[in-house]
Amino acid sequence: MSQFYVVVDKLADWEPYFPSQDVISLDDYLSEVHSKAGKKVRVINLCRDYHYLKSGYYCSLLAEARGHKVIPSLTSINDLSRQSLSSLQFVWADALLLKLPQPSQDEIHTLRICFGRVLDKAFSKLAAKLFELLPCPILEAQLKYSNGRWQLRNVKPLGLKHLSTSAEQTLFAAALEKFSLQIWRKPKVRKAFRYDLAILVDPQEALPPSDEDALQYFTKAANQLGIGVERITRRDSARLAEFDALFIRETTSVDHHTYRMAKKAEAEGLVVIDDSASILRCTNKVYLADLFSVNQVATPKTVLLRQPTDARLKALVKEIGLPMVLKIPDGAFSRGVVKVETEAELLVQAQLLLKESVMLLVQEFMYTQYDWRIGILNNQPLYACRYYMVADHWQIYKHESAQSANTEAESGGFDTLPTFEVPKAVLDVALKATKLIGNGFYGVDVKQSGDRVVVIEVNDNPSIDHEVEDLYLGEQLYSEVMKEFLRRLEERGR
CATH class of the missing domain: 3.30.470 (D-amino Acid Aminotransferase; Chain A, domain 1)
Structure with missing residues (x-):
């Protein structure tokens, strides 16, 4: 009350x-x-x-x-x-x-x-x-x-x-x-919860981090721990002081209200997942590439590109080889990522992408049938998935066909496994990467080719959809996330 x-x-x-x-x-x-x-x-x-x-x-x-x-x-x-x-x-x-x-x-x-x-x-x-x-x-x-x-x-x-x-x-x-x-309205009928959690969502988002069923399971898990839940949108920014914690379930970006609301919530003393520092670090692939290089986290061979001159592109082809992958720093869900097969294609795509960003990542192409996604919460493995590539495509999402047909993006299949069945090398490199970023909630994309294991990127605000990421743990997955909120809330109150 x-x-x-x-x-x-x-x-x-x-x-x-x-x-x-x-x-x-x-x-x-x-x-x-x-x-x-x-x-x-x-x-x-x-x-x-x-x-x-x-x-x-x-x-x-x-x-x-x-x-x-x-x-x-x-x-x-x-x-x-x-x-x-x-x-x-x-x-x-x-x-x-x-x-x-x-x-x-x-x-x-x-x-x-x-x-x-x-x-x-x-x-x-x-x-x-x-x-x-x-x-x-x-x-x-x-x-x-x-x-x-x-x-x-x-x-x-x-x-x-x-x-x-x-x-x-x-x-x-x-x-x-x-x-x-x-x-600050008083709810008509509401239990007296110890804490209040706001879940930030965008009802219009095409590929949200959590579907409706997952959001309901998060709410159920929170309520069982004495945490009241209310979903909010960007329009509720002024309401943040009403809550004790903020859980962002909307795709994040630095030049975006999700980052501003995270900063504002932190200034108000709320527990925030994911925090603004994690958003800042994870949403920029240039930052991650440099961070991993300095700290010797295994990644595909990666080079930064600013000027697509003939000499520079020829040097890239010699250094990395074809095909190669070009990425804008803040792309999400496979957007802003292209594969090039020839020098001519490299020049065209580099010029196009450099209109969106002054810097690109050029990365060695590693084909695998699937990418590992390791979910990590507070530096502990929580879940593991294998996301398979779309048929006859090199990514787990295919946006081109969706845009032409005005439908949802096509995605490949998946397996969900207990973390103890994941190869140790995959878990080790995922944990090494996230410890450089913080103690939030991350999804680490890892490729494994023979004995070679590399980190592709670390995502803040990772996807949690019902009957996908939760397929092994079930409701326990949602409970573990809410237990972390409760732990931080109680620690803050000491």
Whole structure:
């Protein structure tokens, strides 16, 4: 059961709005509200001043010290106080600013943003994005239109007292009501779980890391351990402070909301699998190639390519041999990976792929009937699969036929085995690779050709589908993952 409070400097600050027993003064919050066993406290800090050592700063500081979930968090307050950091977070804004209406002359426009909402609907997407990145109840953004374009000049937090007009107060009241109902709503019927876990998914994803049945098994396993589960999407970024842990079940990328939400969840103190460092390291094949080379992890012969000159390509053919494989750094599910058979094909494909990335991996081609996938959790083998190549194809996924027929990608067959039946050399190289990355949840792709065993890549957020990866362990697979969440949650609470 959660307790919910809106904290103001003085109760008189709340006079323009309907009375509520959830609204308390800062003095009452400091003296009376403490965490009790079995209860969680959610706080909206509406104090007048968030500057360092002012009332709003102390409210959030002490809320976090007490283990309360508070908005704005200290991280948000500090980010907003350091304009250099805040400005770095505005790189994304250009695309949204281009879509704003263009005035007939230069002007400065000020937005008052209440929980991501604004009076002028033309600025709604910009306001929502600012609130997502810098969650604070009331923000003021200053925009300047000059030389035919908008610029985002400044973003700062405001206190409740700054809302002086009836329209702004009405906007705030509606936004707060929507926020409190949707973000910290009390479930109608729900068990009192010890912890709350958010599972991040994209319902529209064509090849998600887990299918519907697997997600339900994860939920069942978590509930049996006293962990409540709710699925969230990218739209729920502002809700992260509501949870104790985040499990990402959506294909990840660094230039993507999955990475930003992982970072945000970590800043809020959540247990996160997979963590932002793992996403950063695993989703870039260039990073992995260099990491494995330096640490002597066996891989296919690999070279980095930037300039596809004739001399460079001839040297690659001599060094690696044909056929060879070209990869963009952040491809997933066999996308952005091509095999070339001739020097002419090498030149064409390299030029095409270098339009997507300034650097490519050129890798020795090793044909095998299947790739090993070793699932590793906290540096322990969890499951093992053999993914077979698509018939008459060299990969386990075939996207070309799917794109032409507008259907799902074709995939090969699979075997699921207990880890004790996996060759020791395969397990050893998989564990050596993941120990260089972290203690998260990884899927290591390994090729075995005779006595030669090499790592192809390490995937964060590995696939877990019902009756595929779980075919040997069954429900125990889901239970082991949730036990790791519970272990980390209890360790965090010590």
